[in-house]
Amino acid sequence: MHQYTSMFFLLATSLGLTQPCWATDHFTLEDTIVTARGKASTISQTPGGVGLLAYQSLYEAQDMSITNTLRRIPGVEKSSDSAWGSAVNIRGLGRNRVVFLIDGCRVNTAAEVNAQFGFIDANDIERIEILKGPISSLYGSGSMGGVVNVITKKGEFSPSTNAHSRLGLSLGSNPGGYNGFGAAWMNSPDFWIYASGGKRDYDSYENGDGNEIPNSQFDDYNANLKFGYTWNDSNITQGNIQYHKGEDIGIPGKGLALPPPPKISYPDTYRALVSLNHQVTPAGSILTQSDLNLYFQRIDRNVSMEFPATFPLKTVYPSAEHTTWGVKWKNIIDLASQGIVTGIDIWSWEIESSRIKNLRNGQTGIDAPLADARQISAGLFLEDDISLGQNIRVNLGGRLDLIRTKSDELYNWIKPPVPVVPIVQKRPAESQHDLAWDAHAGLTWNVSPSWSTTLIAAASYRSPDLMDRYKYIALGGGIEKYGNPDLDPERSYFLEWGGHYTTKKLSLSASLYANYLDDMITDQRVTPTKFEMANIQEARIYGAELSGQWQFTPEFLLYASLAFTRGTNETNDQDLPFIPPMNGLAGISYHAGETGFYGDLNLDWACEQDKVAPQESTTDGWTTVNAKIGYKLVTGAATHDFVLGVDNLFDEQYRNHLSTSRGMDLTEPGINVYCAWKMEF
Numbered sequence: 001m002h003q004y005t006s007m008f009f010l011l012a013t014s015l016g017l018t019q020p021c022w023a024t025d026h027f028t029l030e031d032t033i034v035t036a037r038g039k040a041s042t043i044s045q046t047p048g049g050v051g052l053l054a055y056q057s058l059y060e061a062q063d064m065s066i067t068n069t070l071r072r073i074p075g076v077e078k079s080s081d082s083a084w085g086s087a088v089n090i091r092g093l094g095r096n097r098v099v100f101l102i103d104g105c106r107v108n109t110a111a112e113v114n115a116q117f118g119f120i121d122a123n124d125i126e127r128i129e130i131l132k133g134p135i136s137s138l139y140g141s142g143s144m145g146g147v148v149n150v151i152t153k154k155g156e157f158s159p160s161t162n163a164h165s166r167l168g169l170s171l172g173s174n175p176g177g178y179n180g181f182g183a184a185w186m187n188s189p190d191f192w193i194y195a196s197g198g199k200r201d202y203d204s205y206e207n208g209d210g211n212e213i214p215n216s217q218f219d220d221y222n223a224n225l226k227f228g229y230t231w232n233d234s235n236i237t238q239g240n241i242q243y244h245k246g247e248d249i250g251i252p253g254k255g256l257a258l259p260p261p262p263k264i265s266y267p268d269t270y271r272a273l274v275s276l277n278h279q280v281t282p283a284g285s286i287l288t289q290s291d292l293n294l295y296f297q298r299i300d301r302n303v304s305m306e307f308p309a310t311f312p313l314k315t316v317y318p319s320a321e322h323t324t325w326g327v328k329w330k331n332i333i334d335l336a337s338q339g340i341v342t343g344i345d346i347w348s349w350e351i352e353s354s355r356i357k358n359l360r361n362g363q364t365g366i367d368a369p370l371a372d373a374r375q376i377s378a379g380l381f382l383e384d385d386i387s388l389g390q391n392i393r394v395n396l397g398g399r400l401d402l403i404r405t406k407s408d409e410l411y412n413w414i415k416p417p418v419p420v421v422p423i424v425q426k427r428p429a430e431s432q433h434d435l436a437w438d439a440h441a442g443l444t445w446n447v448s449p450s451w452s453t454t455l456i457a458a459a460s461y462r463s464p465d466l467m468d469r470y471k472y473i474a475l476g477g478g479i480e481k482y483g484n485p486d487l488d489p490e491r492s493y494f495l496e497w498g499g500h501y502t503t504k505k506l507s508l509s510a511s512l513y514a515n516y517l518d519d520m521i522t523d524q525r526v527t528p529t530k531f532e533m534a535n536i537q538e539a540r541i542y543g544a545e546l547s548g549q550w551q552f553t554p555e556f557l558l559y560a561s562l563a564f565t566r567g568t569n570e571t572n573d574q575d576l577p578f579i580p581p582m583n584g585l586a587g588i589s590y591h592a593g594e595t596g597f598y599g600d601l602n603l604d605w606a607c608e609q610d611k612v613a614p615q616e617s618t619t620d621g622w623t624t625v626n627a628k629i630g631y632k633l634v635t636g637a638a639t640h641d642f643v644l645g646v647d648n649l650f651d652e653q654y655r656n657h658l659s660t661s662r663g664m665d666l667t668e669p670g671i672n673v674y675c676a677w678k679m680e681f
Contacts (some may be wrong), residue, residue, distance in 0.1 A: 031043055031052045033046065033050055033052055033129045034129070035050075035101075035129040035130075035131060035136070035138075035147060035149040036048070036050055036129075036131055036135060036136050037136065037138075037339075037341060037383050037385065037395070038138055038330055038332070038341035038383060039289075039332055039339065039341060041385075043500075044452050044454075044500035044502055044509075045393065045444050045446075045452065045454075046135075046444075046454070047135065047395055047442025047443060047444055047454040047455060047456035047496075047498070048131065048132065048133060048135030048136075048442065048454070048456045048458075048496055048498070049075060049091075049131075049132030049133060049135070049496060049498065049511050049513065049545065050129070050130065050131055050132065050135075051070075051073035051074075051075070051076060051129070051130035051132065052073075052127060052128070052129055052130070053069060053070055053073065053127060053128040053130075054126075054127045055125055055126055055127060055153070057069055058122040058123075058125060059122070059123070059168075059641070059643070059676065059678065060600070060628055060630060060643050060645070061628075061645075062170050062172065062179075062643070062645065062674045062676050063122075063647075064083050064172070064175065064202070064205070064669065064672075065078065065080065065083065065084070065085075065086045065117055065118075066086075066117045066120065066122050066125070066128075067079075067080070067086040067087070067088055067117050068086075069122075070088055070128065070130070071088075072561070072585050072604070073130060073561075074545040074546070074547050074561040074562065074563040074584070075090060075091045075132050075543070075545050075563045075565070076088055076089075076090055076130060076132070077089045077090075077580040077583070077656075077657075077658055078656060078658065079094050079095070079578070079658040079659070079660075080656065080658070080659045080660075080666065081115070081251055081252075081659075081660050081666075082115075082118075082216060082218070082249065082250060082251045082252060083175065083202070083204075083205060083213075083216045083217075083218060083250075083669075084115070084118040084218035084220070084246065084249045084250075084266075085115030085116070085117065085118035085249070085251070086115075086116070086117050086118070087100075087115070087116045087117065088117075088130075088148060089578060089580060089658055090130065090132050090133070090145050090146035090148075091132055091133060091145070091146070091513065091515065091541060091543060091565055092145075092515075092541040092543075092565045092567045092576065092578065092579045092580065093144065093145030093146070093515075093541070094145065094578065094658075096142055096462065096465055097142060097144055097145035097462055097490075098142065098143075098145040098146050098147070098148060099139045099140075099142045099143045099146075099147045099148070100116050100148050100150075101139075101147065101148065101149040101150065102119075102120065102149075102150045102152070102242070102273060102297075103150070103151060103152055103240055103273075103275065104149065104151075104293060104328070105273060105275055105293075105295040105297055105324075105326060106297075106324060106326055106347050107119075107271075107297065107299070107324070108297075108299075108322055108324045108347075108349040109299045109301065109322045110301065110320060110322070110467065115266075115269075115301070118218070118220070118246060118249070119244045119246075119271040119299070120150055120152075120244065121181065121198045121200070121222045121244070123168055123179070123181035123183075123196075123198055124152050124153055124181070124183070124196050124198065124222070124224060125150060125151070125152055125153070126151045126152060126153045126154075127151050128148065128149070128150050128151070129147075129148075129149045129151065130146060130147070130148050130149075131143070131146045131147040132146050132513075133145070133146050133458070133494050133496065133513065133515060134146075134438060134440065134458045134459075134460030134492055134494050135440060135442070135456055135458060135494075135496070136383070136397065136440075137381045137382065137383055137397035137398055137399040137438055137439065137440060138330075138341070138345070138381050138383065138397075138399075139345075140345060140377060140379045140381075140399055140401050140438070141377060141401060141403060141436065141461060141462055141463040141489075142462050142463075143438075143460060144460040144461060144462050144490065144491075144492035144494075144515075144517070152224070152226075152240075152242070153183070153194065153196070154185075154192070154194045154226045154228070154238075154240075155185040155186065155187050155192030155193060155194040155226065155227075155228060156187055156192055156228075157187065157188070157189060157190070157191075157192060157228065157230060158187040158188065158189065158192075159189060160188075160189070161186070161187070161188040161189075162186070162187050162188075163184070163185070163186045163187075164184070164185055164186075164187075164680065164681065165182070165183065165184045165185075165680070165681055166181075166182065166183040166184075166196075166678060166679070166680045167181070167182050167678065167679050168180070168181040168182070168676065168677065168678035168679070169181075169676070169677055169678075170674060170675065170676035170677075171674065171675055171676075172202070172672055172673070172674040173671075173672055173673045173674065174205050174206055174669050174670060174671060174672040174673075175202040175203050175204060175205035175206075175216070175217070175669065175672075176202065176203045177200070177201050177202030177203055178200070178201060178202075179198065179199070179200045180198060180199050180200075181196070181197070181198040181199075181678075182196065182197060182198070183195065183196035183197075184196075189230070190229065190230045191227070191228065191229050191230070192227065192228045193225075193226070193227045193228075194224075194225070194226040194227070195223075195224065195225050195226075196222075196223070196224045197221070197222060197223040197224065198221065198222050199220075199221040200218070200219065200220050200221070201218075201219045202217060202218055202219075203217050204216040204217045204250065205669040205670075205672075206669065206670050207653055207667040207668065207669065207670050208648065208651045208652050208653030208654065208667065208668075208669075208670040208671075209653045209667075209670070210651075210670065213252050213666070213667065214250075214252065215250035215251065215252050215263055215264075215265065216250050216252045217248065217249075217250045218246065218248070218249040218250065219246070219247045219248045219249070220244065220245060220246040220247065220249070221244075221245055222242070222243060222244040222245070223242075223243050224240075224241065224242045224243070225239075225241045226238070226239060226240050226241070227239050233281075233283070234280055234281050234282060234283060235278070235279070235280055236278070236279045236281075237276070237277070237278050237279075238276075238277045238278075238279075239274075239275070239276050239277075240273065240274070240275040240276075240277075241273070241274050242271070242272065242273040243270065243271075243272050243273075244270060244271045244272075245268075245269070245270040246266055246268075246269045246270065247266075247267065247268060248265065248266075248267060249265055249266035249267075249269065250264075250265050251264040251265060251266065252666060262305040262306055262307045262308075262316070263305070263306040264303060264304070264305050264306075265303070265304050266301065266302065266303060266304075267302060267304045268300075268302045269299075269300060269301050269302055270299070270300050271297070271298070271299045272297070272298050272299075273295065273296070273297045274295065274296045274297075275293060275294065275295035275296070276293070276294050276295075277291060277292070277293045277294075278291070278292050279291050279292075286333050286334060286335060287331060287332070287333055288332050288333070288334045289331070289332040290329075290330070290331045290332070291328075291329070291330045291331075292327070292328075292329050293326075293327065293328045293329075293330075294326070294327050295324075295325070295326045295327075296323075296324070296325055296326075297323075297324045297326075298321065298322065298323045298324070299321075299322040300319070300320075300321050300322075301319065301320050301322070302317070302318075302319045303316075303317065303318045303319065304317055305317070305318070309360075311360070312359055312360055312361075313357060313358070313359060313360065314358045314359060314360045315357075315358045316355060316356065316357050316358070317355070317356040317358075318353070318354075318355045318369070319353065319354055319355070319356075320351060320352070320353040320370075321350075321351070321352045321353070322349065322350075322351055323349070323350045323351075323352075324347060324348065324349050324350075325347065325348045326345075326346065326347035326348070327344075327345075327346050327347075328343065328344070328345045328346075329343045329344045329345075330342075330343040331343050337386060337387040337388075338384060338385065338386050338387070339384075339385040340382070340383070340384050340385075341381075341382070341383040341384075342380075342381065342382045342383070343380075343381060344378070344379070344380060344381075345377075345378075345379045345381060346376075346377065346378045346379070347376075347377055348374065348375070348376045348377075349374065349375045349376075349465075349466070350372075350373070350374045350375075351370055351372070351373050351374075351466055352372050353368050353369060353370050353372075354366055354367075354368050354414065355367050355368060355369060357417070359417055363417035363418060364415075364417060365413055365415060365416050365417035365421075366413070366414040366415040367411075367412060367413050367414055367474075368410065368414060369471055369472060369473050370407075370410070370466065370467065370470055370471050370472070371407050371408040371409060371410035371427065371429075371470060372407070372408045373405065373406065373407040373408070373466040373469075373470050374405070374406050374407075374466075375403065375404070375405045375406075375465065375466050376403070376404045376405075377401055377402070377403045377463070378401065378402050378403075379399050379400060379401035379402070380399065380400050381397070381398070381399040382396075382397060382398050382399070383395070383396075383397045384396045384397070390446075391445060391446040391447070392443070392444070392445050392446070393443070393444045394441070394442070394443055394444075395440075395441070395442035395443075395444070395456075396440070396441050396442075397439065397440045397441075397442075398437070398438065398439040398440075399437060399438045399439070400435075400436075400437050401434075401435070401436050401437070401463075402433065402434075402435055403433060403434045403435075403436065403463045404431065404432070404433045405431065405432050405433070405464075405466060405469055405470075405485075406429075406430070406431040407427070407429065407430050407431070407466070407469070407470040407485075408429050409425055409427065409428055409429045410425070410426050410427040410470070410472055411423050411424065411425050411426060412424045412425075412426050412474075426472045426482075427470065427472060427482075430469075430470070430485045432469065432485050432486070434463050434464075434488075434489055436461045436463055436489045437459075437461070438458070438459055438460040438461055439458070439459050440456055440457065440458035440459070440460075440494075441456070441457055441458075442454065442455065442456035442457075443455045443456070450501055450502055450503050451499075451500070451501055452499075452500045452502075453497070453498065453499050453500070454496075454497070454498040454499075454500070455496070455497050455498075456494075456495070456496050457494070457495050458492075458493075458494040458495075459491070459492065459493050459494070460491075460492040460494065461489040461490060461491055461492065462489060462490040462492075463489045464484075464487040464488075464489065464490075464521060464533075467483060468483055468484070468487055468521055468533050469483045469484060469485045469487060469533075470483045470485065471483040471533075478529050479529050479530075479531070480529060480530055480531070481523060481530075481531040481532075482530065482531065482532045482533070483532075483533050484532050484533040484534060487521055487533060487534070487535055488519050488535050489519065490517065490518070490519050490520055490521055490535075491517070491518040491519055492515055492516070492517055492518075493515075493516040493517075493518070494513070494514070494515045494516070495513065495514050496511060496512065496513035496514075497511065497512050497513075498510065498511040499511075504551075505550065505551045505552070506548070506549070506550050506551075507548060507549050507550075508547075508548040509545075509546070509547045509548065510544070510545070510546050510547075511544065511545045512542075512543075512544050513542065513543060513544075513545075514540070514541070514542040515540070515541040515542070516538075516539075516540055517537075517538065517539040517540070517541070518538050519535040519537075519538075520535070520536070520537035520538065520539055521533055521534070521535055521537075522534070522536060522537055524536055536571060537569055537570075537571045537572075538569075538570040538571050539567060539568065539569050539570055539571075539576050540567070540568050540570055541565065541566070541567040541568075541576065541579070542565075542566055543563070543564045543565040543566060544562075544563075544564050545561070545562065545563045545564070546560075546561065546562045547559075547560070547561040547562075548560060548561075555590055555591060555592055556588060556589070556590055557588065557589045557590075557591070558587075558588050559585075559586070559587055559588075559589070560584065560585065560586040560587075561584055561585050561586075562582070562583075562584040563580075563582065563583055563584065564582045565579055565580055565582075566579065566611065567579040569613070574613055574614060575611045575612055575613050575616075576613060577612070577613035577616045578616075578658055579609070579611065580606070580609070580657055580658060581606050581607045581608060581609035581619065581621070581657055582606070582607040583604075583605060583606035583607065584604075584605055584606075585602055585603070585604050585605075586602065586603050587600060587601055587602025587603060588600070588601055588602075589601075594632070595632045595633055595634055596631065596632060596633075597629065597630070597631050598629070598630045598631075598632070599627075599628060599629040599630065600626075600627065600628050601625075601626075601627045602625075602626050602627075603623060603624075603625055603626075604623070604624045604625075604626060605621070605622065605623040605624070606619075606621055606622055606656075606657070607621045608620055608621040609657045617665070619655055619656075619657040620654070620655070622652055622654030622655075623652060624647070624648045624649070624650070624652050624654070625648070625649040625650055626645070626646065626647050626648065626649065627645060627646055627649060628643055628644065628645030628646070629643070629644055629645070630642060630643035630644070631643075636681075637681045638679050638680065638681035639679070639680050639681070640677070640678070640679050641677070641678045641679075642675075642676070642677050643675065643676045643677075644673075644674075644675045645673075645674050645675075646671065646672065646673050646674075647669070647671070647672040647674070648668075648669065648670055648671050648672060649671060650671075651670045651671040652670070653667060653670070654667065654668055655667045655668065656668055
């Protein structure tokens with residue numbers, strides 16, 4: 001298969017193709033995003049790398065995880081511990097170094113197991129916007145790796161009252177299962193309401209060799225209610241309620257915090273979000289828009305760990321409640337040659353955790369990896385777009401955050417297995433605070449109507465989170481891992497150049513970037529039996545990305561992309577872990593119009609990754625071929641969309657480099673045939 005990869009890529013690059021497939025949804029060559037600057041801006045006019053994935057791409061792909069589709073954006077890679085729960089790695093950084101948002105509301109949860117995208121139904125997503133690196137000052141701690149903002153569907157205000165519904169069903173062969181979804185909404189001049197719900201149920205999947213990956217099944221459902229009300233010409237209120245619950249979710253991969261032997265699953269886990277947004281658009285004022293967003297989000301993660309009969313432990317049931325409260329006040333000010341976005345961002349993250357340990361002798365004990373703890377962040381932010389003539393724009397941004405953390409006392413046992421076991425304090429009650437900042441300066445130069453170039457320099461940070469500071473984990477054999485309350489924030493110094501060429505038929509993009517990281521937090525051995533978190537590493541990550549598309553006829557579009565990332569640990573002169581290999585995508589798509597047939601054939605590939613950290617496994621290169629055909633038709637007031645597709649057509653046996661496992665390689669699914677139908681009226 002690898003010779004086909006080379007031939008296909010050489011053909012694509014000889015045509016000058018360098019654009020991710022996410023831009024093929026509607027054949028628009030200039031998409032707009034709102035996540036980078038807090039207001040709409042086109043991609044080519046935004047300094048720094050950005051990515052956009054629209055709903056139609058998710059529907060047509062019908063991927064087992066949303067991250068499988070997101071990884072087609074150059075520089076974005078998936079990081080998986082299970083089929084259900086994945087996160088993204090952006091240019092070599094992931095987990096708590098990437099800010100994850102749902103409808104602009106921050107999602108705080110443990111980072112040891114990747115589960116972020118399991119809490120979202122792809123059928124309810126309008127689009128996903130991605131910032132590749134610390135190119136915005138709107139988000140604060142953790143954005144040194146980038147930002148992922150999932151924007152869900154809702155109703156809209158319309159000149160006349162109308163009602164609509166959407167129904168959908170998809171079936172897959174590997175994993176075998178189904179995904180059903182329904183939505184109904186009403187629009188009017190003064191009010192809209194939107195309700196939706198979905199259900200997924202999938203078995204464990206098989207890899208390319210035909211072997212089942214045990215405990216990779218999942219079952220979940222969701223329900224959502226949203227509304228909007230116009231009080232007058234200047235005031236709009238919108239509400240958002242989301243609930244997503246998972247059951248019987250297998251985790252074949254271990255994550256970073258789970259020991260190898262047990263069978264691990266989520267028997268019961270959920271995410272609940274309630275948010276309220278009020279928008280004011282004053283007339284005749286330089287303040288053109290003011291938004292106040294209040295939100296509450298809770299994630300309950302209950303884990304089941306079943307140990308083999310040879311272990312003294314029979315079962316362990318860790319659980320944690322992650323509660324986030326937030327308020328964000330954002331103001332847009334338009335001046336003659338400037339556009340300013342400024343405001344306040346405050347959020348609080350609380351964790352309550354426990355762990356029930358059932359011994360094989362019938363005794364039961366309760367402890368906790370973390371005492372009840374809380375983190376509060378309060379920040380001021382500013383984004384300023386300045387026009388310097390017709391062809392040059394400068395973007396300046398900055399943010400100042402005060403971050404406070406607090407933890408109760410932590411003991412070795414909440415309830416020991418037998419009364420004679422002493423309860424010993426492992427950590428006292430503690431509190432810390434950080435004053436941190438970020439800043440960036442960007443330039444956009446429109447060299448000609450078709451050519452533009454961008455440059456951005458940024459400094460960003462990540463404040464140590466609650467687990468970094470206060471955790472206590474007994475690893476067994478007398479070995480313990482401690483957090484460190486006295487950690488300093490991690491720092492990032494970032495530079496990126498971008499070039500863009502856009503015409504009606506051809507679009508090309510290129511970028512070069514470097515990210516210098518200081519005071520990186522990792523664990524270090526301080527005694528033969530004790531590990532402790534510490535600021536000990538300096539690292540450098542650099543890379544390049546190419547993307548393009550060519551619509552050579554009104555119906556056919558060629559596209560291709562390439563991403564290269566390299567990471568080094570400058571402290572130890574070693575390779576950095578969790579760096580994706582060079583990878584890319586090339587394909588051809590067909591769209592006849594708003595109705596009729598459409599189709600896509602693409603080649604997805606990655607090179608061998610042998611630049612790995614000590615104790616990290618190398619990964620072989622791989623290539624998969626994917627194809628789909630669809631048909632849209634209108635019958636009366638209803639629009640139907642049918643799609644039939646196949647992933648990994650040649651049943652390639654391969655492993656994603658960033659996947660983790662428990663003593664085994666977590667290989668990806670083999671061939672999967674799927675079909676989907678949706679109807680909207």
